[in-house]
Amino acid sequence: MSLGTIGTIYAKEFRDSLRDRRTLFSALVAPTLIIPVMMFGIGTLASRVVSQATKEVPRIMVIGGADSPSVRSDLEKSGRFHVESASADWKTLISDKKVRAAVEIPPGFEKGLESGLAPSISLYDFDGELKSGIAVGQLKNYFNELRERTTARLLAARGLPASVARPFEVLQANVAPPAKTGGNLLGGLVSYVILLFCIIGAMYPAIDLAAGEKERGTMETLLCCPAARTDIVLGKFLMVLTGSMAAVACSLVSTGLTLVLMGLALAGSAKKVSLVPTIDPLGMLGVLGMVIPVAILFSALLFTISLFAKGHKEAQTYVTPVLFLAIIPIVVGILPGIDLNLTLALVPILNISLVCKEMLSGVWHWNYIAVILGSTMVYASAALALAVRMFKREDVIFRT
Amino acid sequence: MIQTHLLTKVFQDRKKGEIRGTDSLSLRVDPGRIYGLLGANGAGKTTTLRMLATLLKPTSGSAVVAGHDVVREPDQVRAQVGFLATSTALYARLTAREMITYFGRLNRLPEPALRTRIRLLADELDMHEFLDRRCDKLSTGMKQKTSIARMLIHDPQVMIFDEPTLGLDVMAARAIVAFVRQCRDRGKTVIYSTHVMSEAEKLCDVIGIIHGGKLRAEGTLAELRARTGEADLEDSFVKIVSMEDEK
Numbered sequence: 001m002s003l004g005t006i007g008t009i010y011a012k013e014f015r016d017s018l019r020d021r022r023t024l025f026s027a028l029v030a031p032t033l034i035i036p037v038m039m040f041g042i043g044t045l046a047s048r049v050v051s052q053a054t055k056e057v058p059r060i061m062v063i064g065g066a067d068s069p070s071v072r073s074d075l076e077k078s079g080r081f082h083v084e085s086a087s088a089d090w091k092t093l094i095s096d097k098k099v100r101a102a103v104e105i106p107p108g109f110e111k112g113l114e115s116g117l118a119p120s121i122s123l124y125d126f127d128g129e130l131k132s133g134i135a136v137g138q139l140k141n142y143f144n145e146l147r148e149r150t151t152a153r154l155l156a157a158r159g160l161p162a163s164v165a166r167p168f169e170v171l172q173a174n175v176a177p178p179a180k181t182g183g184n185l186l187g188g189l190v191s192y193v194i195l196l197f198c199i200i201g202a203m204y205p206a207i208d209l210a211a212g213e214k215e216r217g218t219m220e221t222l223l224c225c226p227a228a229r230t231d232i233v234l235g236k237f238l239m240v241l242t243g244s245m246a247a248v249a250c251s252l253v254s255t256g257l258t259l260v261l262m263g264l265a266l267a268g269s270a271k272k273v274s275l276v277p278t279i280d281p282l283g284m285l286g287v288l289g290m291v292i293p294v295a296i297l298f299s300a301l302l303f304t305i306s307l308f309a310k311g312h313k314e315a316q317t318y319v320t321p322v323l324f325l326a327i328i329p330i331v332v333g334i335l336p337g338i339d340l341n342l343t344l345a346l347v348p349i350l351n352i353s354l355v356c357k358e359m360l361s362g363v364w365h366w367n368y369i370a371v372i373l374g375s376t377m378v379y380a381s382a383a384l385a386l387a388v389r390m391f392k393r394e395d396v397i398f399r400t
Numbered sequence: 401m402i403q404t405h406l407l408t409k410v411f412q413d414r415k416k417g418e419i420r421g422t423d424s425l426s427l428r429v430d431p432g433r434i435y436g437l438l439g440a441n442g443a444g445k446t447t448t449l450r451m452l453a454t455l456l457k458p459t460s461g462s463a464v465v466a467g468h469d470v471v472r473e474p475d476q477v478r479a480q481v482g483f484l485a486t487s488t489a490l491y492a493r494l495t496a497r498e499m500i501t502y503f504g505r506l507n508r509l510p511e512p513a514l515r516t517r518i519r520l521l522a523d524e525l526d527m528h529e530f531l532d533r534r535c536d537k538l539s540t541g542m543k544q545k546t547s548i549a550r551m552l553i554h555d556p557q558v559m560i561f562d563e564p565t566l567g568l569d570v571m572a573a574r575a576i577v578a579f580v581r582q583c584r585d586r587g588k589t590v591i592y593s594t595h596v597m598s599e600a601e602k603l604c605d606v607i608g609i610i611h612g613g614k615l616r617a618e619g620t621l622a623e624l625r626a627r628t629g630e631a632d633l634e635d636s637f638v639k640i641v642s643m644e645d646e647k
Binding site for chain 1: 487491494
């Protein structure tokens with residue numbers, strides 16, 4: 001093995017890749033832009049949709065209640081609802097989103113309020129539909145307020161204070177520091193994004209440097225030189241790894257800047273802490289360190305797979321399923337309720353996903369970190385050895 | 401010098417079974433001579449040349465190139481070989497200078513010697529005008545010159561050409577033929593595969609006719625004509641191949 005030759009090959013591949021728009025896009029542009037677009041774009045859109053839905057005065061329908069006129073007129077006068085005339089097809093109207101919700105007032109409701117023994121009110125909505133949910137929520141609020149007023153009136157009539165019905169309050173407060181809260185909220189998402197870009201960043205260079213070279217006819221030119229096959233693989237592999245790590249670094253910086261910008265945009269807002277959680281920078285650095293062995297694993301694997309292909313298109317066909325296969329453990333890792341243990345610490349990709357989530361929450365399991373680093377390095381070394389072995393096989397390199 | 405002894409390459413094919421790309425081929429090429437390997441498509445020319453350039457490993461037999469065994473000392477063989485084929489393309493995103501420099505460094509030329517060598521080759525091949533232009537912007541002729549410079553950068557003793565004029569226009573093909581002659585005149589050991597009879601007639605000191613992976617006949621142009629009784633190389637080639645097929 002010659003470090004000089006590996007360096008020469010890496011330097012050439014680096015220069016070559018810097019001139020390739022597709023590599024630059026996959027390793028630098030996409031990872032930098034996708035996070036802010038997702039967080040700002042989708043976040044802004046979602047908040048606008050919710051805000052519009054909240055502002056809308058929902059159309060509701062009152063079913064029954066002929067003997068409860070004051071409740072009905074109170075609903076109309078509140079200004080919180082457009083009360084439609086009752087119709088027999090009210091269920092269809094809710095399903096067709098023409099009416100957001102319905103309230104069924106049973107006979108004798110108003111009379112029952114006087115004695116404190118009113119029959120139950122029924123609310124009907126389109127389950128899972130945002131505007132219907134808001135409408136039914138407002139109806140619940142209205143009837144809760146009516147219940148509280150009725151309770152207070154009945155207690156006052158008996159000479160009792162309103163506090164009898166609510167003798168104490170329950171208060172809740174967060175004691176975790178903002179970084180830990182943020183890590184817990186965003187840890188899974190950040191781990192997912194970083195691991196995803198770890199693969200995406202390696203994908204295009206791996207295809208271009210293996211299958212692409214074969215397709216363009218430069219592989220044979222390179223194989224004619226005295227460089228050892230192992231040196232060629234290592235030089236090329238380092239470039240694939242560079243693509244992967246560049247994508248990870250860009251996505252990390254982009255995520256950090258996006259959170260800072262979102263924080264500045266919402267500065268002074270009471271909702272700041274809940275909307276823009278901060279992430280521990282030390283946790284971010286730890287994640288970057290943990291991602292290196294997994295980036296080696298992905299780079300070596302994708303390079304090996306790409307070696308089998310005769311050209312770009314064939315390589316993409318082979319590499320795309322790997323992306324989907326890798327996403328499964330990443331997604332499993334961010335599911336709530338799955339905790340890191342010794343067995344899971346040996347499962348590639350899933351182990352990194354789980355430990356990164358923990359590190360971003362400020363929890364450092366040093367024993368698991370050591371097991372994960374060690375096992376991932378073993379997998380990565382095996383993948384790299386496989387890449388070298390495949391590169392030496394004539395039926396792989398000269399496959400026709 | 402190139403010397404092979406019963407050189408054989410067997411490929412395993414799932415559908416066709418065992419395929420003998422090159423079968424017990426023995427030949428010798430001396431310095432200052434051009435050996436023409438003449439054969440139809442699929443005759444075994446590329447497989448043979450790829451074994452000599454150490455791109456493929458022989459299944460059996462032996463080959464010594466520039467004093468080194470192709471199996472035991474592949475790196476040393478490649479350090480003494482220049483290989484040019486239609487399949488040896490250029491890196492499109494590198495300039496001609498970067499391309500040549502890259503291969504000079506891979507051949508471990510010291511930087512001052514590399515710069516001198518590039519200047520010398522650019523003078524000889526008249527490349528100064530396009531030396532800093534990207535390879536994907538070069539004309540076919542310029543690409544050929546760059547490939548030749550890439551092949552010559554480490555001043556190899558042995559030159560292997562695998563159908564280098566395939567797909568080239570007349571002028572570019574003539575330039576290649578002239579270059580191959582220069583190599584011989586400089587005392588290089590040259591092996592040149594082709595299926596173009598006129599090229600073999602013009603260039604080669606010795607012609608080996610390869611068919612079905614085996615060397616069917618070998619000799620000078622005059623010897624082959626005398627052996628077959630034909631005045632034309634193409635007729636001689638067809639006669640030899642037909643005779644072997646009948647056997």
